[in-house]
Every structure is written in structure tokens, then in C-alpha cells.
Amino acid sequence: MTTSLPMLHDRVLTWFAAHRRDLPWRGRDGERPDPWAVMVSEFMLQQTPVSRVLPVFETWMERWPTPADLAAASSGDAIRAWGRLGYPRRAQRLHAAAGAIASEHGGQVPDDYATLRELPGVGDYTAAAIASFAYGRHHVVLDTNVRRVFTRVIAGEQYPAKAVTAAERTLAADLLPDDDADLWAAATMELGALVCTARAPHCEACPVTDLCAWRAAGYPEGEQRPTGQAWAGTDRQVRGRLMAVLRDAPGPVHKTTLDLVWDEAGQRDRCLASLLDDGLAVLVEDDLFALPGH
């Protein structure tokens, strides 16, 4: 390796000390944050920008300050409070995870990766993030920001592979410092989020430009990513519209109201059926639908 690891670490950590955002789920002045706050934020931040999470997080934590508080509510209340963050199944899974924490873990967010990983909605990233940020555990935390930073600085490429590779994981483990791994995780994520961004990176503000392999190679452009599925007309769009109606209604909604969100009956009915199947909506009585009451 040509890059000096201590130098890379020092640069990133020094930069983080100066530019770290004071986000509400982060602990104040060196203290550990509330693990529940960390967990709620991690669920909300899955595929969702910080700016959109902020207001929902605040009201959520006021309403449900502990896992037991959320567990005592209905999943429908959680889905409604989730608002327009997207992927309402995350709200459903967070509610289910809170129930498991209340009933099986004494109301305390588990402090180890393996136990966290068993909770619904907690995958590799989220388990590592909660264990690291809430409890100071030593884990590789590989999110889209960290992957992009390492891919550029070390591998010299613009974008990481679509899925995490074994080589990537090995590299991240090699870079993980023995001490303060949680601080390293937060710092590399923050660098990716604020400086080494996907679209137009702020290389002039980057603490490791002189160590960056992508820069040294002249910023070669990565391969064009295959165009994803178009949005218009997808089941996701239809499901989103149906959920918006159910969320915004104070009580059960008649099917004739849901029918207004989409004119093609086949797709509309199929999507409503899938929402029932997913447990994101329930049939209250004939032709009356609502968010789940439990």
C-alpha cells in the first residue's frame, strides 16, 4: 500500500472534528447517544436524505421516547407518523423491532451486532451502525458513503460496484483502526455525505485529495450505470398513492375513494391486495380499508 494509513486516519479524523454535523441522534460533547435515537435514525435514514428525516425524527422521538412507547402503539400509528419518508415497511419493521425489544430484551436496544441483526429491518449496515454509534463497538460500517470514499481514495474508481464485494469488505476491515472504530465509521460516512459526494464532489475541500487514487488517475469516469426501472406507472407509484390516501384519512376509507388514485383497475386492485398481503393495510369490513390497528 502506497498510502500511509496513519496519515489517512489523521486527516479524516481531524477533518471530522472540524466539520461534524450536530445531528439530533448524535451524542453531545463526547457522550454516547441514546441507543433508541440511534436506532430510529438509522431506520429513517435507509435510502432517505438527512434533510427529510430531521423533522420526522423530532416528532417521532417526542411521541415515542423509548422502544416500549412505540411498542404500545399500533403499527398503523407508526406508519402514519412515518409520513412521506417513503418505504413505509420501514415504519412497520421499526414497530415490530420495538415490540421485540420490549418483550425480549427488557426494553433496551441490544448492544451487540448478532442480537441487533435478528431484529426485523436490521441488516448488516444497520446492526453495525447501531452497535458502533450507540455502544462504541468495533465494526466495519459499510454504507453507500463509506463505499464511495474508499472506492475513490484507494481503488481509484468513481463509483463502487452495485453490491458490496468481498474485496471491498476486506479493504474496509484493513482500514478499520484498532481504537475508536466508531469514530472512524462516523468520520468516513460524513466525508462521503458532505465532501466526496456522488454527483459533484468537493475535492477542493477534501482532507485527502493528495492521497486520492481517483484524483491521481485524473478522475476517470465510471461506467454508465444501467438505467433503473422507470417510475411512472410502476406498482410502487400506485402503492404509494394508496398508502397516502390511507395515511391522510382519519379513519377507514371506502374502496371507491381508493379507486380514484389510479384508473387501471387491474393494477390498482393488485397493488391494494399486495398492501394487504404486506400488512401495510387491512380490510376493516366490506370495501372499507385502513392502516393496521395493531
Next chain:
DNA sequence: AACACGTGGTA
């Protein structure tokens, strides 16, 4: 391993 899963901001 590829695909489904919401939503809104930005270039």
C-alpha cells in the same frame, strides 16, 4: 443475484 420497495430534491 437480481429485483421490489416510496419519496422528493437536484442538475
Next chain:
DNA sequence: TTACCAAGTGT
């Protein structure tokens, strides 16, 4: 305006 992108997970 279309397309990309945002602290991923489950199947």
C-alpha cells in the same frame, strides 16, 4: 424535463 440519488433490507 428526465434521470440520478439518498446512512438498505428482504426475498
